[in-house]
Amino acid sequence: MQFTAQATPVFSSSARRPNPLGLIREAVTEIWSRRHLVGYLVRADLKKKGADTVLGNLWWVIDPLLQMTVYVILVSVIFARSQPDYPLFIFAAILPWKWFSTAVGDATVAVTLQDRLIKQVRFPLLVLPTAAVMAGVANFAFGLIPLFAMLVFLYPERLSTLVVFIPVIAAVQLVFTLAIGFVVSGINVFYRDVGNLSRHVLRLWFYLSPALYGPATVHKLASGHPTIFRIIELNPFYTLFTAYRNVIYGTETPDGGSTLPIPPDWGGLAGLLVASLVLLALATIFFKRLEPTFAKVL
Amino acid sequence: MSVPDLPRGVDPAPAIVARELGVRYNLRLTRKNTLRTSFMNLRARANGEREFWALRDVSFKLVHGESLGVIGPNGAGKSTLLQVLAGIIAPSAGTVEVRGQVSSLLTLGAGFDQELTGRDNILLAGAFLGIREEEMRGRMEGIIEYADIGQFIDAPIKTYSSGMRARLGFSIATFVDPDVLLLDEVLGTGDEAFRVKSKARILEIAASAKAVVLVTHDLHWVTDFCNRAMLLEQGRVVAEGDPQEVVDIHVDHSAKARENAPVKPA
Numbered sequence: 062m063q064f065t066a067q068a069t070p071v072f073s074s075s076a077r078r079p080n081p082l083g084l085i086r087e088a089v090t091e092i093w094s095r096r097h098l099v100g101y102l103v104r105a106d107l108k109k110k111g112a113d114t115v116l117g118n119l120w121w122v123i124d125p126l127l128q129m130t131v132y133v134i135l136v137s138v139i140f141a142r143s144q145p146d147y148p149l150f151i152f153a154a155i156l157p158w159k160w161f162s163t164a165v166g167d168a169t170v171a172v173t174l175q176d177r178l179i180k181q182v183r184f185p186l187l188v189l190p191t192a193a194v195m196a197g198v199a200n201f202a203f204g205l206i207p208l209f210a211m212l213v214f215l216y217p218e219r220l221s222t223l224v225v226f227i228p229v230i231a232a233v234q235l236v237f238t239l240a241i242g243f244v245v246s247g248i249n250v251f252y253r254d255v256g257n258l259s260r261h262v263l264r265l266w267f268y269l270s271p272a273l274y275g276p277a278t279v280h281k282l283a284s285g286h287p288t289i290f291r292i293i294e295l296n297p298f299y300t301l302f303t304a305y306r307n308v309i310y311g312t313e314t315p316d317g318g319s320t321l322p323i324p325p326d327w328g329g330l331a332g333l334l335v336a337s338l339v340l341l342a343l344a345t346i347f348f349k350r351l352e353p354t355f356a357k358v359l
Numbered sequence: 360m361s362v363p364d365l366p367r368g369v370d371p372a373p374a375i376v377a378r379e380l381g382v383r384y385n386l387r388l389t390r391k392n393t394l395r396t397s398f399m400n401l402r403a404r405a406n407g408e409r410e411f412w413a414l415r416d417v418s419f420k421l422v423h424g425e426s427l428g429v430i431g432p433n434g435a436g437k438s439t440l441l442q443v444l445a446g447i448i449a450p451s452a453g454t455v456e457v458r459g460q461v462s463s464l465l466t467l468g469a470g471f472d473q474e475l476t477g478r479d480n481i482l483l484a485g486a487f488l489g490i491r492e493e494e495m496r497g498r499m500e501g502i503i504e505y506a507d508i509g510q511f512i513d514a515p516i517k518t519y520s521s522g523m524r525a526r527l528g529f530s531i532a533t534f535v536d537p538d539v540l541l542l543d544e545v546l547g548t549g550d551e552a553f554r555v556k557s558k559a560r561i562l563e564i565a566a567s568a569k570a571v572v573l574v575t576h577d578l579h580w581v582t583d584f585c586n587r588a589m590l591l592e593q594g595r596v597v598a599e600g601d602p603q604e605v606v607d608i609h610v611d612h613s614a615k616a617r618e619n620a621p622v623k624p625a
Contacts, residue, residue, distance in 0.1 A: 072446050072461075075454040098486040105483060109474045178470030182463055183446035184487050353449040356442060357384055 072183075084349040085342055091185035098184070102192035106167075107199055121203035128155055136273055144275075145319045146310065149216050153309040154272035154302045156204045157231070161238055161298075162263045164197035168242030169249045169256050176359035186352050187345070190246040194238050201231065208309070221322040223308040230304045233330055237297050237337040243344035247351045250358055270298035275306070275313035297337070300329045373420045374458055374539050374570035375444060380417040381452030382439050382594075385410050413439040415594045417453075421587075423538070426561075426571040428581035428602060430609050431591035432616070437574040440591065441541045444572060459538025459570075462488065477503075477512040477519075477527055484531045498534050505560075506530035507553075526553055533560050540564055542573040558584070578606050 079087060092099065107118070116123065129152045136142050136151075144150055171189040172179070179186065205227070212220040249255040271279055276299070283290040293299060304325035306312065311320040386409040414436045421427055429437050442448045443455055445463035470487065471480050481502055485495030503512050506527045511519060519527070533540065542561070562584060565571045575581065581588050581602050588605035590598040590612075598608045 073454060073456040074443070074446050074449050078449075095486075095489070097492060098489075101483055101486045105472060105475055105479065108479075109472075175470075178487065180442065180447060181445075181470050182487050183461070184489065354385075356447045 078350070078353070081346045084346050088185075088187055088345045088349055092187055092191055095185055095188050099188050099192045099195060102188065103196045103199060106192065106196040118203075121200055122207050125152065125155055125159055125204045126207050128159070132273055144313060144317065146216050146219065149211055149219065149310050150275070150306065150313075150319075151273055152208060152211065153306040154270075156201060156208060157234055157301060157305055158267055158270075158272060158298070159204065160197040160201040161234065161241075162267070163200060164194045164238050165241055165245060165259060165263060166256075167193035167196065169245045169259055171242075172246045172250055172355060173253070173359065179359055180356050186355060187243070187348060190242040190348075191239065193246070194235070194242045197238065198231070198235065212309070219310060219321060221308075223322045223324060226308045226325060227305070230301060230308070230325060230330065233334045233337060234301050236334065236341055237301075240337060240341040240344040243341070243348045247348045250351070250355055266296075266298065269293075270296055271302050272298075276303055277313045277315050281315070297333055300326070300333045304330055372422075372458060374423045374425075375419075375421040375572070376456045377420075377444070377453070378418050378455070379453035380414055380440075380443060380450050380455055381412060382414040382436070382443060382448060383410050383412050383451035412451075412594050414443070414450075414591075417591075417594075417596055419589065419596070419599060421570050421572065423459075423570050424565065425587055426565040426573070426585045428585035428588045429572060429574045429591060430576070430578065430581060430588060430606065431597075432613065434593075435591040436594040437591055438543055439594075441543050441572060441574055444539075445541050457539055460536065461539045461541065462532050462535050462537030463541040471516045471524065471528070473517040474515055476515055477506075477508065480516055480527070481531055485535065488535055490535055498536075502527075502530045502534045505534065505556075522550060522553070529553075529557055529560075533557075533564060537564070538569055540569060540571045540573075542571070542575075544574055544576070578609070582606050 078084075110118075110120075129148055132151050132155070133148050137144075137147055168190040171193040172186060175189060209224075212224075245255055245259060279290070279293055279299075283293060303312075307323050307325045309322065311322045313319050417436075417440065419427075429440060431437055439448065441463070443450055444457060445461055446457070447463070470484065472483060475483065478499070481499055482492065482495055485492070485498075506512070506523075506529075508519070508523045508526060511523060512527075516524065532542070540561070558580070561571060561573070565584075573580075573585070585602050587600065588598075588602040589596060590605050590609050592612065597612070598605045
């Protein structure tokens with residue numbers, strides 16, 4: 062048997078931990094070198110989610126449509142609000158929100174559910190929340206099928222080439238979602254209350270974001286209170302929902318009408334991207350600092 | 360079967376070097392916390408740090424080809440030691456260096472995904488251990504054949520008996536061709552035939568210049584097949600060296616512990 066010193070992987074472990082920049086570098090290498098593991102976990106997750114139901118993975122297409130129907134009934138029938146092509150109007154927001162809320166929910170328990178494995182095998186734990194968020198991306202991608210079906214068959218006049226920007230907007234959302242996913246998965250190891258709390262926080266967040274209503278409604282409500290409007294605008298999902306809706310639907314006009322699709326607010330998206338990258342860096346440091354204690358605490 | 364001799368031409372660099380290892384548990388953190396209890400803990404902080412050293416000042420070297428049996432009473436830190444060697448827990452003091460591919464399915468089959476089939480779980484375990492997919496697919500048939508669980512390999516793990524789960528786990532852990540194999544209390548699993556088979560497999564690994572560290576309560580295994588043994592008590596190394604001598608000390612200490620234990624009235 063031949064041994065070469067270079068080929069033998071060596072790991073050493075001590076009480077010392079690298080500095081914050083070193084932690085980020087370590088995290089990037091870890092996730093990149095284990096990208097196949099992330100892929101496996103995503104596929105396993107998708108396989109499982111479709112396994113126990115009669116309709117299986119068809120649910121990914123049906124689910125956002127049903128959710129849309131609920132809101133259409135609630136808002137147009139019960140609250141008697143009218144907005145042209147309202148189903149499409151809210152579907153443009155429901156789709157990215159489903160990704161975000163599912164990803165946050167799954168990321169919350171991503172580390173704690175694997176407690177047995179974490180105590181058994183050494184692997185970079187960051188892959189767990191990463192996989193939870195990436196599974197959401199697959200979900201989002203499937204949701205685009207009913208979206209395009211609606212555009213083509215029901216609202217062909219709103220279909221434009223601007224939809225090519227959907228992946229760009231989704232990329233910004235991905236960075237933000239990863240950051241949140243890392244934080245909640247880390248905290249949940251120490252405080253299982255996160256899961257109970259996040260459900261309600263998410264619901265409130267959704268209703269405070271312009272999903273069921275548009276930015277024009279927000280303007281109307283906040284008129285005379287510019288500070289409040291500034292705060293509302295700081296909500297990442299204000300920027301994201303508006304951007305998705307701009308390229309898929311258009312925008313609402315103050316008189317209750319709507320325009321055809323327009324380009325997104327690139328400045329706002331760029332600002333959100335920078336902020337999300339900073340947040341992701343901080344979230345990575347946070348997670349990596351906690352990581353060595355996980356096997357002891359779980 | 361006898362203790363395997365150190366094969367010639369083997370990498371002389373030690374497989375494992377542990378220097379003054381210490382692992383500290385913070386008891387305030389290790390409980391399942393709710394916000395309420397941790398606020399209470401913050402207030403109670405003045406009452407002194409609540410910590411506990413699961414391992415203290417553990418130093419040893421293990422070269423390739425050696426097979427170390429770790430024994431000791433419950434709660435002595437045996438499993439913690441394996442977790443540190445596997446890189447799962449970072450030491451709070453001291454350093455550990457491990458050379459080579461480590462296989463550490465410590466309690467076999469614990470990491471299986473209940474909903475996935477045996478086959479999918481083999482690939483998943485490989486990905487967790489950091490083994491490339493093509494390599495894992497190449498070993499698939501060997502793992503399946505060795506586990507010998509028949510048709511169940513294509514059924515979800517939740518349908519397995521605990522013995523089948525352990526067999527598949529053992530098969531994966533030993534077929535990933537580890538340089539360092541860490542086993543925690545796994546020799547008692549499965550039926551008699553599989554026990555014999557797994558012992559043979561561990562001897563085979565030890566003989567092909569792999570280092571094995573195993574935690575067990577089976578003292579016969581230690582005296583018969585390990586070429587070194589270590590006795591841990593309350594996180595410290597009490598004795599280390601020749602398996603028979605170490606086992607004798609352990610038996611002696613256990614007997615004393617029983618004598619000194621308060622006898623409950625029947």
